[in-house]
Amino acid sequence: MYKVNEIFFTLQGEGAHSGIPAVFVRFSGCNLRCPWCDTDFTNYTPMTAEQIVKEVRELYDMPNERHKMCVLTGGEPSLQVDKPLIDALHDAGFYICIETNGTHPLPQGIDWITCSPKEGTKIALKQVNEVKVVFTGTYDPQVWREQLKAEHWLLQPLRYTGEWLMENVDAWENDRNDNLDDTVRYILTHPFWRLSIQLHKIVGLR
Numbered sequence: 001m002y003k004v005n006e007i008f009f010t011l012q013g014e015g016a017h018s019g020i021p022a023v024f025v026r027f028s029g030c031n032l033r034c035p036w037c038d039t040d041f042t043n044y045t046p047m048t049a050e051q052i053v054k055e056v057r058e059l060y061d062m063p064n065e066r067h068k069m070c071v072l073t074g075g076e077p078s079l080q081v082d083k084p085l086i087d088a089l090h091d092a093g094f095y096i097c098i099e100t101n102g103t104h105p106l107p108q109g110i111d112w113i114t115c116s117p118k119e120g121t122k123i124a125l126k127q128v129n130e131v132k133v134v135f136t137g138t139y140d141p142q143v144w145r146e147q148l149k150a151e152h153w154l155l156q157p158l159r160y161t162g163e164w165l166m167e168n169v170d171a172w173e174n175d176r177n178d179n180l181d182d183t184v185r186y187i188l189t190h191p192f193w194r195l196s197i198q199l200h201k202i203v204g205l206r
């Protein structure tokens with residue numbers, strides 16, 4: 001059984017696949033605790049691989065579509081995702097992406113790996129498709145270029161959400177434009193990176 005927080009159909013709003021429709025499977029639980037994390041780690045439904053694939057297919061019900069995307073996210077999906085689930089999603093015709101913090105090895109067969117490394121952690125991966133870093137301003141994201149190989153390097157301004165936001169609304173209101181400005185300024189002086197914003201939130205999707 002996998003612990004599944006939610007499954008939903010929307011537009012991918014971040015990274016190189018921004019704007020592409022995808023079913024998101026959000027797994028519960030993570031080995032890290034980032035202060036801005038918006039995942040509810042306590043709520044989950046135990047599901048088999050068959051149940052997950054059935055729900056994913058029902059949400060993205062276009063049998064002849066050749067590039068149906070399914071994004072495995074969390075929490076930290078690598079703590080649960082395994083080969084049987086990957087095979088079952090491939091058999092159902094899905095292109096499989098994963099969004100991982102990179103601290104845990106991945107099973108074979110995933111089509112697209114997004115690593116979103118967190119400050120001070122040790123990365124277990126070497127080659128990924130894209131690196132997406134939340135720009136906190138507390139350290140230089142260039143450190144990840146020494147540890148990872150990737151085709152796309154994305155910096156995302158910090159958005160405080162969840163419990164932290166509820167307790168610190170004023171700080172968030174005051175900080176957020178500064179953080180966006182800082183992120184843009186950093187990219188202008190480190191053009192290897194590219195700006196990633198949460199497109200889905202701007203257009204009012206989840």
Ligand code: SF4
Binds near residue numbers: 031074
């Ligand atoms: S790695 Fe991701 S899921 Fe885990 S605590 Fe940090 S933001 Fe949340």
